Amino acid sequence: MRMNDLAVGIREICASFDDDRTRMMDIVQTVQAQFGCVSSEALDLIAAATGVHRVEVESVVSFYSFLSNRPKGRIVIRLCDDIVDEMSGMRPVAEAFSEALGIPFGGTTPDGQFSLEYTACIGLSDQAPAALVNDVPVTYLSSDKAREIVAQLRKHGDPRRLVHRLGDGNNAHPLVRSMVHNSIRSKGPVVFAPFESGSALRKATAMSPVEVIRDIKTSRLRGRGGAGFPTGLKWEFTRAAEGEPKYVICNADEGEPGTFKDRVILTEFADLLFEGMTIAGYAMGAKNGILYLRGEYAYLRALLEHLLEERRRKNLLGAKILGHAGFDFDIRIQMGAGAYVCGEETSLISSCEGLRGDPKNRPPFPAQRGYLGKPTCVNNVETFCCVARILDQSPGWFAQIGSRQSAGTKLFSVSGDVASPGVYEYPFGVTLRKVLEDVGAESPTAVQIGGPSGQMVGPADFDRTICFDDLATGGSMIVFGAERDPIYVAKRFVEFFAHESCGYCTPCRVGTVLMRKKLEALLAGRGEADDLSYLEDLARTVKFASRCGLGQTAPNPVLSTLKNFRDAYDKLVRPRVEGRRPSFDLAAATAEAEAIVRAQAGAAAAY
Numbered sequence: 001m002r003m004n005d006l007a008v009g010i011r012e013i014c015a016s017f018d019d020d021r022t023r024m025m026d027i028v029q030t031v032q033a034q035f036g037c038v039s040s041e042a043l044d045l046i047a048a049a050t051g052v053h054r055v056e057v058e059s060v061v062s063f064y065s066f067l068s069n070r071p072k073g074r075i076v077i078r079l080c081d082d083i084v085d086e087m088s089g090m091r092p093v094a095e096a097f098s099e100a101l102g103i104p105f106g107g108t109t110p111d112g113q114f115s116l117e118y119t120a121c122i123g124l125s126d127q128a129p130a131a132l133v134n135d136v137p138v139t140y141l142s143s144d145k146a147r148e149i150v151a152q153l154r155k156h157g158d159p160r161r162l163v164h165r166l167g168d169g170n171n172a173h174p175l176v177r178s179m180v181h182n183s184i185r186s187k188g189p190v191v192f193a194p195f196e197s198g199s200a201l202r203k204a205t206a207m208s209p210v211e212v213i214r215d216i217k218t219s220r221l222r223g224r225g226g227a228g229f230p231t232g233l234k235w236e237f238t239r240a241a242e243g244e245p246k247y248v249i250c251n252a253d254e255g256e257p258g259t260f261k262d263r264v265i266l267t268e269f270a271d272l273l274f275e276g277m278t279i280a281g282y283a284m285g286a287k288n289g290i291l292y293l294r295g296e297y298a299y300l301r302a303l304l305e306h307l308l309e310e311r312r313r314k315n316l317l318g319a320k321i322l323g324h325a326g327f328d329f330d331i332r333i334q335m336g337a338g339a340y341v342c343g344e345e346t347s348l349i350s351s352c353e354g355l356r357g358d359p360k361n362r363p364p365f366p367a368q369r370g371y372l373g374k375p376t377c378v379n380n381v382e383t384f385c386c387v388a389r390i391l392d393q394s395p396g397w398f399a400q401i402g403s404r405q406s407a408g409t410k411l412f413s414v415s416g417d418v419a420s421p422g423v424y425e426y427p428f429g430v431t432l433r434k435v436l437e438d439v440g441a442e443s444p445t446a447v448q449i450g451g452p453s454g455q456m457v458g459p460a461d462f463d464r465t466i467c468f469d470d471l472a473t474g475g476s477m478i479v480f481g482a483e484r485d486p487i488y489v490a491k492r493f494v495e496f497f498a499h500e501s502c503g504y505c506t507p508c509r510v511g512t513v514l515m516r517k518k519l520e521a522l523l524a525g526r527g528e529a530d531d532l533s534y535l536e537d538l539a540r541t542v543k544f545a546s547r548c549g550l551g552q553t554a555p556n557p558v559l560s561t562l563k564n565f566r567d568a569y570d571k572l573v574r575p576r577v578e579g580r581r582p583s584f585d586l587a588a589a590t591a592e593a594e595a596i597v598r599a600q601a602g603a604a605a606a607y
Helices: 003-016 021-035 040-050 054-063 083-087 090-101 143-156 199-205 209-219 231-240 261-268 270-284 295-313 345-352 381-393 395-399 432-439 486-500 506-523 529-545 549-553 556-564 566-570 586-606
Strands: 075-080 114-119 131-133 136-138 184-186 247-252 288-293 330-335 376-380 409-416 422-427 446-449 455-457 476-480
Touching (some): 003 021, 003 040, 021 040, 083 090, 090 114, 090 143, 184 432, 199 270, 199 381, 209 231, 209 395, 247 270, 261 270, 261 295, 261 409, 270 288, 270 295, 295 330, 345 376, 381 395, 446 486, 455 486, 455 556, 486 506, 486 556, 486 566, 506 529, 506 549, 529 549, 529 556
Parallel strands (some): 075 114, 247 288, 288 330, 409 476
Antiparallel strands (some): 446 455
């Protein structure tokens, strides 16, 4: 490509975003889509157009796994390598892709046509093994299907033509055309119920903003992201905070392995979500909303943009909504680019601002100073859906569903060793045993509640209830049968956290790697009794000293398995034999010295 063509193209791209450095994510993603990567020359051109230093652009491109400053294949195959996909047969699929393409993972074919990569959870654990071919999700993979995919792509070069069958619901919509299935297994009265667009918003605008917030508080709605902070209280803080304008952000960056409920909401119930966001804008006096959509769900963007335009056409978004002077609110979609840490609200805000997804220090909290330094409310997809339903049906109706301390329903993404993986809606207070029976879990020995950042429990806890005051969860539930090793699973989860750490703080950056290495040593038969106390102390240190939620929850796989599966750890501990530590590998310790001696001997012989 001629330098002049690149310069003209980048000037046009930057101008389309008003040369606004806060739209850097949109700029670099558009540049990569058009030119194949964000090259060194492109970095300079973008920096000049947006008035920032080159290093600021480069820091964004280097942070996100879906961005690159080097050319990749025209077709990038990203195979999900999380624990659920591994349990479903991912390893043979990986070998088939590698053999068919003639390249290892992380490589690109000599002709520049294909790149092959591993990626973390892509929100398809209910139909694993799965992969993304560019933005096209492919599901239920096998070795034969992997070889067939490569053969087809070599013939026509169009990932969209891999879709030979369409999924249910809006997966078959002309703007989506995906093979993904919704896998809705159980519908409840809150999220998965019929909804008339605009009905909740009309009821909200018949009240004052303060009365809307009062209703949300009366409903006892707590955030569905896992932490469970009272939603009405967060809204009240944001409305009362000094500073204008105010912002509403929806966190649609579900990246927790085993989580996919938001995928279903975005596919089938996005209008409910947008209604909830609009009500939040009315209640807090915000005029701008942002839906932060994870890069793995890019295939849904055209449909979501279409639904937003339909709401504008119906006067449910835009200026003077429903004829109310002064009620102006609109929503834009901000794409992520493959960074799990952006699911943490301050990291997400950084990404929306066109920066690396680095977490911010708290306080100040986003409600005080968030997006662009202004008061910002961040809630997740399911929470906004509950908001719309509360205004439509009444706070009392919502509050009587669920348990005493946890009102409403909860969506569960269930995967692993079950007969019916998918999304289930239950009232809070349901027992874990009831869920396991419904999903067809035969003889489960462990369940990961709340994804890797949650906790792993065993049969002794199956009669506990799922709610904020007992087994709290953001929604992921991975079931493990008798043949699974909980310590190996913990190791895989810690590997995930080590890979996804932003690297900002030492406890998380280093601590996750040390935990992984110790678990690897235990699994390799090099563990001793002192290792277990060391591992627990290390995990507690990482949890206490880390800067953000990723590091603070990264030790949970270790801590919960040490607590609930101690026998499995004890079986891995080896006694000392003749005073030698089992963790000491004599051959490995002397390998370097032996190599030096051999090299010296060879040199002497040659001399």
